[in-house]
Ligand code: FES
């Protein structure tokens with residue numbers, strides 16, 4: 276049955292109809308955006324939780340948070356509690372932060388250093404490699420094998436300053452997921468940039484609205500970000516799609532239109548990398564910020580901004596803060612428009628839009644990758 280009749284007589288589209296109303300085979304010149312329903316439908320959000328965020332490599336930490344053996348942090352991904360740790364042998368490891376006894380969170384601090392993880396409920400303890408070390412008063416329990424009751428591992432790997440996990444135990448390695456991004460980023464020497472500060476923004480829009488806005492090839496920059504536009508050579512802006520990433524880049528120009536922007540956004544080129552589905556790396560000379568976009572229900576998202584600078588000394592702090600303020604202003608401009616878009620996507624007046632061939636190839640890549648994951652996910656769920 277393709278459709279369900281609502282009591283009000285309104286036809287509700289099936290998930291299959293919703294997903295198949297987008298054609299990922301259309302070339303850019305003929306393509307539409309993904310339909311508005313994908314940004315407002317709880318069923319699409321659920322499929323994304325399972326197959327986009329639960330099936331692709333996801334950034335969960337900075338490597339600098341996990342430098343020394345024993346350093347750990349806890350987080351959640353698609354509602355799954357996780358702990359990521361540098362174990363005693365120097366390996367990066369990740370586990371579901373779920374006790375094998377009665378499912379309590381074993382690690383309760385958000386970050387720290389430990390030599391053993393002890394569950395606060397009944398005192399079971401686990402090594403940093405996940406093995407069960409102690410289960411008090413458990414003698415005489417039939418068929419209980421300690422070696423089979425360690426923390427359940429999750430795939431984890433690092434690239435540059437970023438630690439990724441993948442909840443799919445059969446996922447291909449991180450390097451093949453990142454593809455050409457690794458080669459493209461290598462000459463830019465991210466290792467010379469050091470973490471300075473984190474800011475987290477909450478937006479009243481679907482996570483994809485923020486990603487779309489990022490991937491419009493600078494289309495909105497002259498209209499929405501006048502100060503930023505003054506240091507970019509808008510007409511020379513380039514867009515490259517490869518594998519699961521898009522690189523948008525622009526030559527920079529000297530300008531005295533906005534003093535704070537020209538003081539903090541310098542260099543030959545601006546580099547804006549997006550890695551499917553939700554991670555961005557923005558680079559100028561001596562500057563990087565990363566954006567991690569996380570859904571928070573279908574109508575909200577959270578964006579984690581980490582700011583890095585080449586000089587993170589006290590002496591450079593004032594300039595760093597000025598640089599963050601410039602970033603924050605650009606982000607405020609983006610937040611306002613993203614929330615406006617989300618309201619528009621709910622309107623009966625809007626179904627889907629067209630894409631600028633010159634500017635919006637990145638969005639086209641995003642929509643095609645997403646459609647492939649969701650359609651595959653729907654078929655997998657249907658076959659279960
Ligand atoms: S739930 Fe962890 S020891 Fe009981």
Ligand SMILES: [Fe+2]
Pocket residue numbers: 488495499500605609
């Ligand atoms: Fe923007």
